[in-house]
Amino acid sequence: MSVHNSVRKVTTHVLYEMKLKGEKIAMLTGYDFSMARILDQAGVDIILVGDSASNVMAGFETTLPITLDNMIYHAASVVRATSRALIVVDLPFGTYQGNSKKALASAVRIMKETGASAVKLEGGEEIIDSVERILSAGIPVMGHLGLTPQAIHKFGTYVVRATDNEEADKLIKDAQKLEKTGCFGIVLEKIPATLGEKVSGMLRIPTIGIGAGNKTDGQVLVVHDMLGITQEFSPRFLRRYHNLNAEISGAVKTYIEDVRSGDFPNDREQY
Ligand code: KIV
Numbered sequence: 001m002s003v004h005n006s007v008r009k010v011t012t013h014v015l016y017e018m019k020l021k022g023e024k025i026a027m028l029t030g031y032d033f034s035m036a037r038i039l040d041q042a043g044v045d046i047i048l049v050g051d052s053a054s055n056v057m058a059g060f061e062t063t064l065p066i067t068l069d070n071m072i073y074h075a076a077s078v079v080r081a082t083s084r085a086l087i088v089v090d091l092p093f094g095t096y097q098g099n100s101k102k103a104l105a106s107a108v109r110i111m112k113e114t115g116a117s118a119v120k121l122e123g124g125e126e127i128i129d130s131v132e133r134i135l136s137a138g139i140p141v142m143g144h145l146g147l148t149p150q151a152i153h154k155f156g157t158y159v160v161r162a163t164d165n166e167e168a169d170k171l172i173k174d175a176q177k178l179e180k181t182g183c184f185g186i187v188l189e190k191i192p193a194t195l196g197e198k199v200s201g202m203l204r205i206p207t208i209g210i211g212a213g214n215k216t217d218g219q220v221l222v223v224h225d226m227l228g229i230t231q232e233f234s235p236r237f238l239r240r241y242h243n244l245n246a247e248i249s250g251a252v253k254t255y256i257e258d259v260r261s262g263d264f265p266n267d268r269e270q271y
Contacts, residue, residue: 010045010086012118012140012184018045018217019206025218027088027208028226031057031074035223036081044085046208048120048220049075051090051150056224063149064093068106075114087116088142093150096121096130103130107139120187122148124174128181135182143178145171146212147190158235160211162191175199175207187220188212190237211237 018025027046030036031053039047053074054066068091075089089110096103107119118140121127131141146161155161162168171191178186185206188196193213200207200216209216221238224230228243258264 009084012086015045015086015185015206016204019204025206025208027218027220028223029053029056029220030078030081030223033077033081036078039223040082040085045218046220047078047082047085047087049078049087049089049114049116050120050222051092052222054092056222056230062152063090064152066092068092068095068109072110072113075110075116079115086118087114088118088120089114089116090120096134097123097127100129100133103127104133104137107134107141108137111139118142118184120144122150124170125177128177131178131181131183141183143175143183143186144189145174145178145186145191146188149189158190160190160192162195168192168195171195172199172202175203179203179205185217188216190235211235 015025025045026043027048028039028044029050029052030039030047031049036047049071051063051066051071053070054060054063057074058066058070060066071089071092075087079087091103091106091110095106103121110116110119119134120142121131121134122144124143124145131143134141147155147158149158152158162171172195175186183205185208186199186203187208187210188199189209190211193215196207196209196212197215206217208218208220210220222230225233225238226241228240228245229248231245255264
């Protein structure tokens with residue numbers, strides 16, 4: 001029997017079971033009540049309240065400006081909409097790096113003020129103290145390796161990461177360290193497919209890929225990208241399942257015409 005039928009709520013334990021059974025995990029980002037309700041009812045396993053909200057919801061160039069208060073607002077909206085999916089919330093830039101006490105305080109605010117089930121942090125060895133302290137409070141942590149957008153000013157570019165042996169070796173060590181420390185899963189972003197497969201095969205915990213090939217234990221996409229609401233972002237890994245931008249634009253243009261022509265509202269649409 002598939003875990004989809006045997007459990008109501010997706011937990012971190014369900015994700016381990018899915019990996020053991022070879023069932024792929026479907027994760028999407030979500031930032032607001034209405035979209036999260038659609039994603040949850042459609043059966044997505046994990047909703048990531050990603051700091052990509054900084055880009056797609058707030059219009060910033062990078063994920064750096066979004067605040068903990070902003071993330072809490074988005075996450076609480078998603079939690080209110082969701083009954084099945086596991087909800088993971090990104091700790092935003094500046095709320096956990098280099099200070100494990102601050103990291104725990106940030107994670108506690110997310111858990112208390114949103115009702116989400118887990119947090120996600122970007123990085124490996126360099127943030128391990130923060131990961132450890134958050135875990136010590138009983139808060140599940142997801143890792144994120146490879147292209148970590150909060151470090152964009154260090155990388156200087158959004159190109160594929162870990163293409164050389166040195167960076168690939170560090171990524172493998174970081175993944176093992178995150179697993180040993182107690183993370184329940186790791187996002188692998190924009191790395192060679194062979195490395196995604198290798199890391200996924202080495203770990204007991206599930207990996208969720210975005211541009212990391214099809215051998216990771218699950219996949220994640222930014223929902224605005226996969227639905228074609230955003231148009232300008234077109235990396236190779238992105239499959240667009242819809243062109244909502246064109247659909248919404250068409251509907252809005254028709255509405256404008258109807259208002260201007262006096263066709264809307266008609267006799268049946270008034271009191
Ligand atoms: O913030 C986000 O959307 C993410 C995904 C790209 C994994 O971290």
